[in-house]
Amino acid sequence: MRKILHVARREFAATVLTKGFIIGMLVTPAVIGVVVIVFPRMINRNPPRIVGEIAVIDPTGRVSDTLREYLRPERFLERRRALQRRASEALPGAWKKAAGSPAAEAAVQQQVEAALGQVPQIDVVVLNAATDLEQAKAPLRAAGGGESRRLALVVVHPDAVHREEGKQRFGSYDLFVHGKLDDRLEDDIRNGLREAIVEARIRAYGLNRDEIEALTSVERLPSRMVTEEGERDTSRALNLLLPAAFMVLLLISVMTSGQYLLTSTVEEKSNRVVEVLLSAVSPMELMTGKILGQMAVGFLVLAVYAGLGAVALLSFAMLGLLDPVLIVCMFVFFVLAYFTIGSFMAATGSAVNELREAQTLMTPVMLLIMIPWILWLPISREPNSLLAVVLSFVPPVGNFVVLLRMASSAPPPMWQVGLSMLSSAAGAAVALWFAAKVFRIGLLMFGKPPSLGTLIRWARMS
């Protein structure tokens, strides 16, 4: 037992105290950080500044003025600020507080001023109702164009504001756009036209717009999740993402430590250090020590990432979303999944001469592990479907699937969790047995890389 611990300790230290590991541990959060924080800024900060004109043929004579008003730069800015305000209101507690601080307000103000120069500068040109349509479209065809290039041509239908006799529906408008018109500007144009036409219609029929808006809108308030512990805001995105986060965490930790186990076993074999070790410890002790050592590495990965996740949730004041039972289960599932996959990795590592040869043997395992990843959406949407239930009991996939289901909005009954753990434990035991057999034979075999069939034959030998 003491020897096993010595092997485990070396294995752990040799893995964790390398630059590769430390950088690897930091890279993943860094990449997530880049994706979440930096990318959106890079995308939003510099929208292309649009300058140009929009031509309007307006037989009703009542649409173009409102449209022009709608497309003024100041109005663009107002709409953007309103959007920002709505977005920050949707943010959860702590974040909102930060966003509402004076410093943040000042930063927002600065951004707004900078953005003023970036909002589209649109001229609305009203063409004579009798203008030839083809002639009006011609500037749209011109490639490129200078400052005052035509971006779009709007042809308002004559019955857009006044319904024709005997017709149920109002007329609309035709929109012709330049080939390279930004789709966001097209949305703005359409919104402006809708606004202008509705305004004109309401006025034409002598109605009160505010009254109509009040009548037709029902405020959509956020739903509240009621649980035994109390109430809290529901978050749809989190309901979908949280299970995935758990599963990915499990997958990352299992694969990281499994991969290290494979690499270190192949290294020991190809370095020819293995026979020195075998004169001091039995193959079983060596394998157990290595598996335990790398399990500690997996625990470290799991603890660091789970800790980071908890800190992130804490900063959003959403720590309540984390169920401690779920975290305990995650560690249990980690152990089970790791033993299954780790055993196979150790066996593979012992059987091959170099890492390249291991890839062929690893492919089926990798595919197996990818199943829950591929089925993430169907399983988290329908956590109790037949597929999800059946997969829960198939080791080593079951661990991932059950965790996904447990973190979803409709957790499986506890007996299923228990049964899944049992089946995984049985799977892990079989994998360990298999690995022990292969490991003993494989370690001292050099030469032609074995196939999966050879490994199975070794396991059945002796």
Place this chain on the structure above:
Amino acid sequence: MGDAIVLRNVTKTFGDIVAVRDLDLVVPQGALYGFIGPNGAGKTTTIRMILSIMFPDRGELSVLGKRSALEAKDRIGYLPEERGLYKKMRVADFLVYVGRLKGVDGSGLKQRVHEWLERVGLAAAASKRCEELSKGMQQKVQFVAAVIHRPDLLILDEPFSGLDPVSQRLVRELVLEEHGRGCTVLFSTHIMVHAEQLCDRVVMIHKGAKVLDETIAAIRARFDPRSLIFEPLDPAADVAPLEAVAGVKKVRRDGAAWEIALAQGADAAAVIRSLAGAVAPARIELRRPTLEDVFVGIVEGGALQAGDEGARLRASVRDDGEMPAAKP
């Protein structure tokens, strides 16, 4: 004193190949045994079975009085033929690790590692990574790893392969020192000269079967070729008078010298005196059998001959340690 290693009728096959066939081997405690034979004779397989790294298909073995080496691992030192180090590990850390695996504990271990590194001239390399060492230095570290726990039984598989002559001498001294401490040593080599220089006794195997198991002295007596080497003072001298000396059976040219076969029952001392009188000698010596001769003789069916097969066999056991060594 008991026997350190006992093998009885041990057989090991790999598929159709019989690697070791009905091998009997007894190594008494405190002995220095050479385990010799050409490459592929079954030496490494036998050693691995002694160490319980492999298990025999048939037969019994005991090591240091135990049924399996697994029960006595901490008392055995082993230098495998295929040996390596952890590339990224520091030399002293590696030796401490191996020492711990061998059951040595406490602060004394670090001190011991330090002393050993000093002994083999690697004190300055203690904190270097193993990959930074030269091949010869790595071999020394591996040797230290085999003896760091002061084993009662030391098994060395081709300990001299890949070593330069200076390192070979150092390892030879260290082996003799371990032996002097009371450690039983079994070492394998395919280079017979190494065995001749070191051992009290050799076991020779060929194609998995034991063909010889005797002390060096007994081998010399048994395989005495009963011939002399005679080198005349004047290289151009006429050697015809030599044939006339009583007790001389035949005179045959052997390079710059002459090989003189003695007749049955002839007294070597008397013949030497007469030869010196017949032709002025630069050198006269009694030819002693080398293990190489013995080996070739045994394999080829008794007589010492020098055919093509003999030359091939000789070449296989005469490499001077400059063999391409195992990849690090």
